Amino acid sequence: MTTRTQEYLIERLGLADVIAVARKKTVPLHKHSFWYYWGGISLFCFLVQLVTGILLLLYYRPGPEAFESVRQITFETHFGWLIRSVHNWSANLFLLSVFIHMFSVFFMKAYRAPREFGWFTGLGLLGLGLVFGFSGYLLPMDELSYFATKVGLDMPSNIPIIGPPLANLIRGGLEVSEFTVQRFFTLHAVILPLLFLPLLGIHLWLVQKHGNASPPEEESKPIVERKSIPFFPNFLAKDLAMWLITLNVIALLAAMFPWQLGEPADPLSAAPVGIHPEWYFMSQFQTLKVMGRLFPGFAGEAIGMGLFTVGMVLWLLVPFYDIRALAAKRAKTATYFGIAVVGGLIIMTIWGYLAV
Amino acid sequence: MNYPVWEVPKLGGAWVIGMISIFHVLIAWFAVGGGLYLPVAESKLYREKRESWLPVLMKHSRFFLVLTSVFGAVSGVGIWFAIGLVHPEATSTLIHNFVFGWAIEWVFFVVELAAAAVYYYTWNRIPRELHLKVGYLYAVSSFLTLVIINGILSFMLTPGRAWLKVAGTGAEASRFWWAFFNPTYFPSLIMRILACLSLAGIYALVTYSRTEVTDPQMRKHKVAMIRWSARWLLPMFLLMPLVLLWFLHQVPAENRGLLELGMNTIGSGAFTQVTRISMLTIITTITIAGVVYLFAYKWPNDLSPGHAAAILGLAVIATASTEYARETVRKPYVIGAHMYSNGVRKRDVDRMNQEGYLTHSIWTPPAASQVVAGNAVFRGECMSCHTVSGYRSIVRLLQGRNQKAIGQFLDTLHKPTRESPYVKYMPPLVGTQTEIDDLAAYLAKVSNAPPAPPAPVAPPVAAPGAAPAAAPGVAPLGAPLGAPLGAPQPAQPAPVLPAAPPQKPVALR
Numbered sequence: 001m002t003t004r005t006q007e008y009l010i011e012r013l014g015l016a017d018v019i020a021v022a023r024k025k026t027v028p029l030h031k032h033s034f035w036y037y038w039g040g041i042s043l044f045c046f047l048v049q050l051v052t053g054i055l056l057l058l059y060y061r062p063g064p065e066a067f068e069s070v071r072q073i074t075f076e077t078h079f080g081w082l083i084r085s086v087h088n089w090s091a092n093l094f095l096l097s098v099f100i101h102m103f104s105v106f107f108m109k110a111y112r113a114p115r116e117f118g119w120f121t122g123l124g125l126l127g128l129g130l131v132f133g134f135s136g137y138l139l140p141m142d143e144l145s146y147f148a149t150k151v152g153l154d155m156p157s158n159i160p161i162i163g164p165p166l167a168n169l170i171r172g173g174l175e176v177s178e179f180t181v182q183r184f185f186t187l188h189a190v191i192l193p194l195l196f197l198p199l200l201g202i203h204l205w206l207v208q209k210h211g212n213a214s215p216p217e218e219e220s221k222p223i224v225e226r227k228s229i230p231f232f233p234n235f236l237a238k239d240l241a242m243w244l245i246t247l248n249v250i251a252l253l254a255a256m257f258p259w260q261l262g263e264p265a266d267p268l269s270a271a272p273v274g275i276h277p278e279w280y281f282m283s284q285f286q287t288l289k290v291m292g293r294l295f296p297g298f299a300g301e302a303i304g305m306g307l308f309t310v311g312m313v314l315w316l317l318v319p320f321y322d323i324r325a326l327a328a329k330r331a332k333t334a335t336y337f338g339i340a341v342v343g344g345l346i347i348m349t350i351w352g353y354l355a356v
Numbered sequence: 357m358n359y360p361v362w363e364v365p366k367l368g369g370a371w372v373i374g375m376i377s378i379f380h381v382l383i384a385w386f387a388v389g390g391g392l393y394l395p396v397a398e399s400k401l402y403r404e405k406r407e408s409w410l411p412v413l414m415k416h417s418r419f420f421l422v423l424t425s426v427f428g429a430v431s432g433v434g435i436w437f438a439i440g441l442v443h444p445e446a447t448s449t450l451i452h453n454f455v456f457g458w459a460i461e462w463v464f465f466v467v468e469l470a471a472a473a474v475y476y477y478t479w480n481r482i483p484r485e486l487h488l489k490v491g492y493l494y495a496v497s498s499f500l501t502l503v504i505i506n507g508i509l510s511f512m513l514t515p516g517r518a519w520l521k522v523a524g525t526g527a528e529a530s531r532f533w534w535a536f537f538n539p540t541y542f543p544s545l546i547m548r549i550l551a552c553l554s555l556a557g558i559y560a561l562v563t564y565s566r567t568e569v570t571d572p573q574m575r576k577h578k579v580a581m582i583r584w585s586a587r588w589l590l591p592m593f594l595l596m597p598l599v600l601l602w603f604l605h606q607v608p609a610e611n612r613g614l615l616e617l618g619m620n621t622i623g624s625g626a627f628t629q630v631t632r633i634s635m636l637t638i639i640t641t642i643t644i645a646g647v648v649y650l651f652a653y654k655w656p657n658d659l660s661p662g663h664a665a666a667i668l669g670l671a672v673i674a675t676a677s678t679e680y681a682r683e684t685v686r687k688p689y690v691i692g693a694h695m696y697s698n699g700v701r702k703r704d705v706d707r708m709n710q711e712g713y714l715t716h717s718i719w720t721p722p723a724a725s726q727v728v729a730g731n732a733v734f735r736g737e738c739m740s741c742h743t744v745s746g747y748r749s750i751v752r753l754l755q756g757r758n759q760k761a762i763g764q765f766l767d768t769l770h771k772p773t774r775e776s777p778y779v780k781y782m783p784p785l786v787g788t789q790t791e792i793d794d795l796a797a798y799l800a801k802v803s804n805a806p807p808a809p810p811a812p813v814a815p816p817v818a819a820p821g822a823a824p825a826a827a828p829g830v831a832p833l834g835a836p837l838g839a840p841l842g843a844p845q846p847a848q849p850a851p852v853l854p855a856a857p858p859q860k861p862v863a864l865r
Contacts, residue, residue, distance in 0.1 A: 033660075034662050074625070075624065075625070076624070078623035078624070079622075079623055079625075080625075081624070081625030082625065229658055233655075234655050234658055237650045237654060237655055238650065238651065238655075238658065238663070240650055241646065241647045241650035241651050241663075241666075242666075244643050244646045244647055244650075245643060245647060245666060245670065247643070248639060248640055248643040248670065248673075251636070251639050252636055252639075252640075252673070255632045255635060255636060256632060256636070258625060
């Protein structure tokens, strides 16, 4: 771009203020700086999903033709297989990078004041991401997605009194059907983006406003000993390089392991043997299974759900109780809690896959 | 077969060679490119009065010495050990033709090792000019090892007409130079040189990123040397497309057809594995260009060991995919137009069809049953590419088909037509009808096939999402054999084989 064009755009679009803010912002440089990239990688994966999702919208037909339209996308539309594979792989990488981002924020204690709302909005985005995953999973309406959704929606229907009407409302009837696909499609392509995009905007604005947090041991150093680089253009360039690498990884996965499409869903057939959810729901699935064995009947599920609820509330509210100095007991307890959560998730996920 | 078969469960012998080769190539190319980098960089530092950076270059030369002379040498021997076990027939052919080539390479290799050690241990101990001469001696000798080995490797893809005329007569070594300077020799050599230079630059970035400097003068040197090292990747990005086109022009039409087949079917997603891998090479090379520019060239002060490791990681992907594509494009041969990838010589096909495959396999014990005999045929003819239930799993590809259906498919491999898609990457199945029946019995047993149904007739129209396309009259067997596990499968003409029984996958995706 020529200097004259740059000047024209800066003047007309008022970019001078934005550039000034970006130049003022710095990113801390220390041995844990690598973890700062994961927020950007999550954002990139989301953008890839947005673009590929719009392209899939051109051919996807919810309702009774859902499977046939995905079959056409995968096998007949030129490069449809690629768009669908990229959409699915970037969705998985999105959730993986959000998890890594969340845990790196947790262990750097970046949820502490004044960044509490960055933590809350981030968790909100993860929650919406998981619903994105669950709702998108049914859309091909093949055998596996059908039974996975059926099993998934059986869980809320077991809740006394409100369970059955709630499950019926989500399903659009007593069984998973074309109406469920229509509802999930609306959720996936309209409602969730409407919720996600503004929340993402707030999250990014908060990151810009408060900047990247340093880990406590770094903050305890004298200012002169701390290193940093300007966000613009230095860190942004590195972010772009990481995006390029992420795109390469997505291309590798899509080309070498294209996303599959199973047989059309048949409600009358038997559920596939060893059915299990995607990896990001596996630890919860396995925990409920174990609880079900330990406490037969509804008690197991209730205890399991109760455990998740308590755990999630404690996780969400960590900025309110981990406020003391790093050496304080509570700060250490919060760290141990984080280690237990990561360990628990990994162990239960592996156990889940081994038990299938 | 004149040799016993080495069975590597799940992984397959080809991957043993592949893993050692990829590891070796990453080091061997560095040995050639880095061998030139060291004296050129040393000379630059003297010329530009940047002597204070010499200790860093010295550190780099130690890293270079350890990596190339220990890991490079060990993995190089590992390759020959592995190919001798996996492809004894092909290795034997190479040795009989190129024994003097290897002798020459060993001479250069010994000079290279000695020069590397002398270069490192004489830093600041001998005059600068002499030290530089040792460096250049290393560069020349390591380059000459590439010159030799490139002749042997490119021969395997394109042995050339002159050599093929005498192949099997006992006079093959008389065409040494024709075989050595074969049609793909020069484009292959230039491609390898470009890769060597790139790796030299990348490894230097790894060393420099680990060098902490506080002195402003040293910081200036660091910036200059990082930028200069990043430029070592430039020839690759500028010339690689042209050299690649030259290489493809020299490759026989039938091998090029494998790539073209992939390009023609890329839109439908049924393209061949070699095309997928080749695309990966191109994509990753472009990524490396962008990442090196952003991480190293534009902001050299911020280059961290993590960034350099990421660049090296991308180089691993690019190297691995290039090596894989180079190996795969040779299919169905291990030595172009002479020996198939299962070790059967092209000229022996008719004889083995009449006299039997096992008759000529001297290490096969007498078969006690049909299944045992079929297993012997499988080990000899299929196992160089397939495993029973691991990589390119025969059980997965058969999809539980019965013995009769398997027999029909084996017939298409036994008497392939020119239109058969399998003929592009699979050797013809050789042996008598009894041996082929034995193989079908063995395959039916391992794939847990149900009893044969009475006279199956294919439906006139394929079901939605049915198995992949095949030429009329050719029985598709699961995913295309050149495609990766789980490749998408387009709608297609009616299969001749009876449909596989319904499968119940255990994973949701």
